[in-house]
């Protein structure tokens with residue numbers, strides 16, 4: 001399979017590292033469907049991964065003050081890529097985000113299903129939901145929503161690095177995505193050209209407190225932080241907008257025979273590998 005990856009950033013490159021010669025990553029900045037089509041025709045892929053987007057630097061609060069740039073990267077760009085992919089007749093897997101959901105779902109188990117409507121608050125989340133709304137009815141397009149990437153490779157985008165760097169951490173529970181598992185699931189979705197929305201999150205949920213306890217056990221026994229309530233993030237001036245915290249149910253992967261490791265198993269394995277990477281430094 002030849003996969004063309006748009007988005008020469010953290011997660012696009014993590015996929016390229018694993019897929020090797022089967023993948024090409026482009027850093028072409030795409031502003032129109034014609035530019036996207038030109039790039040697709042140049043590489044003639046069997047499938048496309050959209051790992052491009054705007055997540056804000058140093059964090060997602062940046063998007064609050066840069067709405068147009070956020071909309072261009074997270075809403076218009078996916079539409080342009082989908083337009084071109086339809087024209088070329090090539091399957092597109094678009095990276096979405098589970099942060100389009102805030103709080104508990106109306107379902108008894110409080111988890112959000114793939115076809116639930118989003119209730120986003122922040123500009124970033126709204127821009128991601130806007131793309132999902134339109135792309136989700138197109139044939140030959142998949143949407144893979146991930147949450148809070150957890151990776152054995154140290155990186156500013158890795159939830160482990162983020163949490164370990166904060167002196168104050170909110171005490172919340174979430175669905176999360178372990179990157180090794182995500183890359184494997186993406187490959188299967190691309191191979192199967194699976195249409196519609198998929199929640200690419202490991203079964204089970206994880207508290208930030210649990211992640212940091214494992215970090216303390218396996219990486220840094222001296223690590224310390226203060227746990228605060230979710231609301232204090234904004235009231236203490238640590239963030240402009242409330243963050244999305246939620247549980248995602250992943251019902252649709254099983255339809256394609258795709259499974260992810262339970263989160264407890266995957267986080268321990270990942271933290272052990274992460275500790276070995278830190279030791280090497």
Ligand SMILES: NC(=O)c1ccc[n+]([C@@H]2O[C@H](COP(=O)([O-])OP(=O)(O)OC[C@H]3O[C@@H](n4cnc5c(N)ncnc54)[C@H](OP(=O)(O)O)[C@@H]3O)[C@@H](O)[C@H]2O)c1
Pocket residue numbers: 006007008009010011012027028029030031050051052053054055072073077095096097098128146147148149157
């Ligand atoms: N990382 C997370 O926590 C997370 C969680 C859920 C979902 N996601 C989604 O996963 C995707 C990848 O995230 P990431 O962490 O890999 O982000 P990233 O490291 O910021 O990479 C995104 C890349 O897309 C590029 N880009 C922006 N606009 C573009 C355009 N018009 N044409 C071509 N490339 C463009 C960016 O270039 P510049 O650097 O020049 O802007 C950057 O290289 C995003 O859609 C994000 O919303 C990420």
